[in-house]
Amino acid sequence: xxxxxxxxxxxxxxxxxxxxxxxxxxxxxxxxxxxxxxxxxxxxxxxxxxxxxxxxxxxxxxxxxxxxxxxxxxxxxxxxxxxxxxxxxxxxxxxxxxxxxxxxxxxxxxxxxxxxxxxxxxxxxxxxxxxxxxxxxxxxxxxxxxxxxxxxxxxxxxxxxxxxxxxxxxxxxxxxxxxxxxxxxxxxxxxxxxxxxxxxxxxxxxxxxxxxxxxxxxxxxxxxxxxxxxxxxxxxxxxxxxxxxxxxxxxxxxxxxxxxxxxxxxxxxxxxxxxxxxxxxxxxxxxxxxxxxxxxxxxxxxxx
Amino acid sequence: xxxxxxxxxxxxxxxxxxxxxxxxxxxxxxxxxxxxxxxxxxxxxxxxxxxxxxxxxxxxxxxxxxxxxxxxxxxxxxxxxxxxxxxxxxxxxxxxxxxxxxxxxxxxxxxxxxxxxxxxxxxxxxxxxxxxxxxxxxxxxxxxxx
Numbered sequence: 170x171x172x173x174x175x176x177x178x179x180x181x182x183x184x185x186x187x188x189x190x191x192x193x194x195x196x197x198x199x200x201x202x203x204x205x206x207x208x209x210x211x212x213x214x215x216x217x218x219x220x221x222x223x224x225x226x227x228x229x230x231x232x233x234x235x236x237x238x239x240x241x242x243x244x245x246x247x248x249x250x251x252x253x254x255x256x257x258x259x260x261x262x263x264x265x266x267x268x269x270x271x272x273x274x275x276x277x278x279x280x281x282x283x284x285x286x287x288x289x290x291x292x293x294x295x296x297x298x299x300x301x302x303x304x305x306x307x308x309x310x311x312x313x314x315x316x317x318x319x320x321x322x323x324x325x326x327x328x329x330x331x332x333x334x335x336x337x338x339x340x341x342x343x344x345x346x347x348x349x350x351x352x353x354x355x356x357x358x359x360x361x362x363x364x365x366x367x368x369x370x371x372x373x374x375x376x377x378x379x380x381x382x383x384x385x386x387x388x389x390x391x392x393x394x395x396x397x398x399x400x401x402x403x404x405x406x407x408x409x410x411x412x413x414x415x416x417x418x419x420x421x422x423x424x425x426x427x428x429x430x431x432x433x434x435x436x437x438x439x440x441x442x443x444x445x446x447x448x449x450x451x452x453x454x455x456x457x458x459x460x461x462x463x464x465x466x467x468x469x470x471x472x473x
Numbered sequence: 474x475x476x477x478x479x480x481x482x483x484x485x486x487x488x489x490x491x492x493x494x495x496x497x498x499x500x501x502x503x504x505x506x507x508x509x510x511x512x513x514x515x516x517x518x519x520x521x522x523x524x525x526x527x528x529x530x531x532x533x534x535x536x537x538x539x540x541x542x543x544x545x546x547x548x549x550x551x552x553x554x555x556x557x558x559x560x561x562x563x564x565x566x567x568x569x570x571x572x573x574x575x576x577x578x579x580x581x582x583x584x585x586x587x588x589x590x591x592x593x594x595x596x597x598x599x600x601x602x603x604x605x606x607x608x609x610x611x612x613x614x615x616x617x618x619x
Contacts, residue, residue, distance in 0.1 A: 284521050389611055400565040
């Protein structure tokens with residue numbers, strides 16, 4: 170009974186919505202679906218200088234207040250490991266009668282000066298040393314392939330900056346690995362904005378129009394993931410294509426939908442509307458697009 | 474005679490150095506337990522108390538205050554940004570409802586089983602060897618939207 174009531178209520182609501190549709194004045198062709206396509210960061214964000222120094226300060230404090238490392242627990246007495254470990258350590262000078270210590274009398278317990286932090290040096294393995302020598306001796310090419318197969322190879326860290334950064338190639342997806350990059354396209358009138366596509370009818374959802382349009386300008390060989398089918402924002406344009414405020418009645422309405430690019434090559438297709446594209450971060454978008462447009466979309470973009 | 478003494482002395486010394494087997498007061502099991510407990514107990518492992526001079530203490534206070542202010546600012550700006558995003562979302566939805574209820578209904582259709590894609594990766598401190606996968610080819614499904 171209750172279910173039935175709910176159902177009838179839902180139906181009445183549906184008819185209400187349908188009724189209002191007939192009264193709406195905006196034609197569907199004046200509605201655009203724009204896509205905010207982002208490449209999520211590949212590496213962790215850069216830490217600002219103050220935060221870096223604060224973290225260092227906290228770490229030093231923590232190390233100063235740490236208990237002495239109980240080496241007798243981890244290295245059994247008389248073993249090779251214990252000997253190598255204790256050989257690698259640098260011990261503080263013990264206090265001695267009749268000796269003047271300019272930095273105060275040492276207070277040594279378990280081989281650690283209790284007034285300072287303890288520094289533990291791990292003994293370097295012979296294998297590791299040999300491996301680094303070997304890698305330095307061998308050149309690039311075939312050696313690199315065999316090197317990757319070697320499980321015991323030393324860890325080599327990749328660069329956080331890439332070739333695209335050095336060249337400042339803004340069409341590359343491999344630039345600014347620590348930032349979120351967004352796809353911007355150049356319009357025929359010379360202004361930059363997010364790719365937007367005109368709706369043809371009511372039957373296709375906004376996000377589908379946007380994704381299809383994206384493939385029409387960038388090729389089908391891309392893997393994207395739509396964040397939500399509901400729009401994240403709206404931009405209204407006046408009769409001359411200028412951006413007007415959200416409350417005023419514009420001649421064109423553009424709905425913004427968010428999406429992530431996950432894989433694939435974005436290749437600009439032969440197109441009448443779009444001749445150029447860029448992958449840029451929020452700060453660069455602020456410089457490229459006009460101020461009115463950025464005011465409407467700026468809050469949708471990630472700061473990192 | 475001197476020679477005789479010189480020979481005999483070390484002999485005597487070696488004889489004296491022979492010791493009986495060392496007898497410890499505690500058994501190895503107990504010794505093990507003592508070692509384990511010594512890891513947990515402060516004992517002689519504690520560092521000296523950190524005594525800051527007045528100047529250093531003021532410095533520490535300033536650093537802590539600056540940090541907390543920074544965190545506060547960040548939190549506030551993040552909250553404001555989130556609120557703005559939420560407002561813009563709801564405003565856009567209202568607009569869509571006004572313009573075309575059909576599109577609004579399509580947009581609000583529940584997507585069952587929607588997940589983050591497996592291929593998406595979490596940011597790491599250093600990039601992978603292959604930064605981007607370019608050779609993606611979309612799978613040919615029966616209802617493909619091409």
